[in-house]
Every structure is written in structure tokens, then in C-alpha cells.
Amino acid sequence: MNFRFAIISDPHVAVPHTVPNHSHRFHLVEVSILALEKVLNHLEQLNLDFLLLPGDLTQDGEIDNHDWLVKRLNALPFPVFVVPGNHDVPSLQPTENKIGLHQFPSYYNHFGYENQQLYYTKEILPGVRIIGLNSNHFDEEERQLGYLDEEQLTWLEKLLPQVKDQLLLVMIHHNVIEHLPDQSDHPLGKRYMLGNASLLLKMLRSANCQLIFTGHLHVQDLAYDRGIYEITTGSLVSYPHPYRIIEVKRPPKGSLSLNITSHRVKSVPGWENLEAISRQWLGDRSFGFMVKLLTASPLKISIEEAEKFAPSLRDFWSDIAAGDGIFDFPDFPPEVRRYFQQFSAVKADGTPALMDNQAILNL
Incomplete structure (x- = not known):
């Protein structure tokens, strides 16, 4: 089992007329298309098996931005799998210029989705299965939350026993494992966490799942919790404009290894000193x-x-x-x-544990 894939997260695609003009935003959506084109041009030169995009594909769910991205992804020479981020479906119902939650699968029916269901699974290589989950939930007052609904959990509970002998790659926008100290309870950090993360982790452990891929937090981080690694990838429109390439190898008599390398977009046309x-x-x-x-x-x-x-x-x-x-x-x-x-990348003994960008994981 040898294959290679890439991860681009939170690209926040914004065609020019959709770039927001408020001065306090933290990310540079002005470079979204330039940065994404540069990364895709790089990835097109590689012999990739697939690409993962764990959400916030667009700036704020604009139809024009989804249309632009779908067209660009259709031109790629390798399969792409996506899940929705909170920015992709900012409301339950569509508006004149933006899609609603339940329209998302119809836009991305070549990128994991096969029907109007907001979650999916697919065997993408022999013995390798992607599970794409939707973590965007709207409560009775139509407030957007990071949460897996009962219907999705029931589907997952039925699926996992059938596929636990495969290598499972779970992709979801919200964080499932903490990447910052006390993230689940902190007033500034908890909105990036999945509300029922502990339930999902319990289900995944029962199926021997060891890999989760997320975005949302806009940081480069690798977290571990009782047998499961979560790899979250920073935003392509925010410093340091990262993306990842992962090589998976299983020698005939060895354990599965993931070689994770991270890359940065340091310049784009008109932004030669982007970093x-x-x-x-x-x-x-x-x-x-x-x-x-x-x-x-x-x-x-x-x-x-x-x-x-x-x-x-x-x-x-x-x-x-x-x-x-x-x-x-x-x-x-x-x-x-x-x-x-506490935020330092160190082991329990205080020595550096530098694995957020370059790492080899043996599963």
C-alpha cells in the first residue's frame, strides 16, 4: 500500500467582487485565487492519488465562488474530496447570492458526494476509504454550530463495523481533538471544536480509525489522543499560507507510515513578499x-x-x-x-516536539 495525497484547507476562494472590505478580518482573501492556483499548479506536477479539502472552500458561501471552485477542481488530473466548512454554508436556507446547507452536495457531486446527503464514504484506493462528515449544524433558532446530527451519527454507527479493516481517512471541518490548551472549554477556542467530539472519537476508536483531517482553526498542528491522530492544516489565505503533501507506505512486513511534509506559498503575482x-x-x-x-x-x-x-x-x-x-x-x-x-510544541519532559509541519507517523 503506497500512495500520495495533498491537503489544502480553508482556501476561502473569493472572486474579486466578493472580497469583503471590512478592515478587521484576519485573512488575506485578496490572494485566495492566486495562492490556490499556485498550489494547484505545483500539485499538478506530482503523481498524486487524490487531494483533500477539509472545508471553508469559499469566503462566505457565495454562488459565484462555489461555481469558480467547482470549475477549477474539475480540471485537475486527480480526484478531489471536500467537506463543507462554516463559511461555505453560512445559513440553513439559500439567499439570492449564497447557497444554503442542503445545496452543498449538488455543487460537489464529483468530489465525494453522490446524492443530496451531506456526508459520504468512498473506497478511493484498494483498502483505503474516505469518510466525509458534515459538522455544520443549525439549531432551532438557525444558529450555526459545530455538531454531528443524529442522522449522521446513526449512519456512521452502521458504516464503521463494515469498514474497520480498511485504512480510514476521516475528514471534517471542525476540530475533534484539541490543538490548543483547554480548547474545548475556552471561550475563544471552543467554537472551533466539534460539540460532540467525544462521541465521535469513541466511535472511531471502535473501528480502529487512526486518522482525522480537519481545518477551521487556521493553524498547522498535529494532535494525538489515545490512538488517533488529528492533522489540522492552516488556511491558504492566512500566514503562513501552508499546504501539505503526505506519502503513505506499508512495506511487506512493516507498519504503515505517513511521511508528512508541509509547504508554504511565499509569493504570488503582485504580492512578491506575501509571507x-x-x-x-x-x-x-x-x-x-x-x-x-x-x-x-x-x-x-x-x-x-x-x-x-x-x-x-x-x-x-x-x-x-x-x-x-x-x-x-x-x-x-x-x-x-x-x-x-503551555502553547509550546514540547514533550512532557520539556524537550522540543517539532511535528506540526514535518513528521513521520507509524501506525
């Missing part, structure tokens, strides 16, 4: 976010103190997004210093 511009863009918009982080649980420090510390954290989120960060702010009070040290 530096993008890092500065995030830094320029970081102050308010960092004040929220500092004043939220568990630190709960005063606004006055938070405003004093926030400038030192200007590049903190950029470094989180890049993956493999080591954090220490020795001038901070001990409690605040220890809090930010």
Missing part, C-alpha cells in the same frame, strides 16, 4: 484579540494589565499558526508566563 506582508497583517490586527485572550478565563487579568502585555504578543498568533512554536515571555508575571508556555 512578510501576511505576518504583519496578523500582527497589526492582534491587539484586540490578545486583550480578549488575556482577560478571558483562566487568566482573567484586568483590561489595564492586558493592554500592557498585548503588544508583546503581537506575533503570538502568527507563531501559533505556523506550528512548532516555542513560547516564553520572561518579563510576564509567573502565572501569565506559565500560561503561554
